[in-house]
Amino acid sequence: MPRAWLNWYARVARETLLAAREGRCGVYGEAVARLVAELRRLPGIGQRTAERLAFHLVVSPKPEALGLAEAIKDVKENVRPCSTCKNVTERDPCELCADESRDRALICVVERPMDVLAVEKLGIFRGLYHVLLGSISLLDGVDAKDLTIDRLVERIRKAKETAVPVREVILATNPNFDGDATALHLRASLDKLGVRVTRIARGLPSGSSLEVASKAILAEAIEGRRDF
Numbered sequence: 001m002p003r004a005w006l007n008w009y010a011r012v013a014r015e016t017l018l019a020a021r022e023g024r025c026g027v028y029g030e031a032v033a034r035l036v037a038e039l040r041r042l043p044g045i046g047q048r049t050a051e052r053l054a055f056h057l058v059v060s061p062k063p064e065a066l067g068l069a070e071a072i073k074d075v076k077e078n079v080r081p082c083s084t085c086k087n088v089t090e091r092d093p094c095e096l097c098a099d100e101s102r103d104r105a106l107i108c109v110v111e112r113p114m115d116v117l118a119v120e121k122l123g124i125f126r127g128l129y130h131v132l133l134g135s136i137s138l139l140d141g142v143d144a145k146d147l148t149i150d151r152l153v154e155r156i157r158k159a160k161e162t163a164v165p166v167r168e169v170i171l172a173t174n175p176n177f178d179g180d181a182t183a184l185h186l187r188a189s190l191d192k193l194g195v196r197v198t199r200i201a202r203g204l205p206s207g208s209s210l211e212v213a214s215k216a217i218l219a220e221a222i223e224g225r226r227d228f
């Protein structure tokens, strides 16, 4: 059994045991306690929300609850990372990489598959993507080698030998400490590849005003100005 699975089982068992010790099992039984423990592992879900969702599933019709279980199973069995851009996909290469109408010389680098969705929703970007599957984080112990940076470098190198070499890489990692650290590392990694490396602009959110902006945001907005 893979180590990650063993860790996962150990964590769920520990949380179920904790629930039993705290008397929560006595309230709603071991099966529900396990479901609550599972739901709590999801991002943004606390104990109360987990309990509310668990009891919703308990009282909802069986086909509805099992439909959710089936959907999760389907996703885990059929969705995988695209071998080119590492975005999640059911087909390899993914639809975006396979789309011949997109500008193959332009790559937008993002941290997570959700970021691809966010940029795609804008409908203004017609290049390709590269998903890092995270960001460098000292706090969470995530190193550059844990990301798909080597794969990006290799991708750009390979493209050099084709009719459409990569012209520009847009670093669209998050505008926070980890995202900036990742962008700096990427810039160094891409330095000798002869591609233009750009970083997404940052500054004032649309609809805000100068007087309420923080000094740092206002400074970034002025530094990131463009011709008008």
Ligand SMILES: [Zn+2]
Binding pocket: 082, 083, 084, 085, 086, 087, 093, 094, 095, 096, 097, 098
């Ligand atoms: Zn792809």
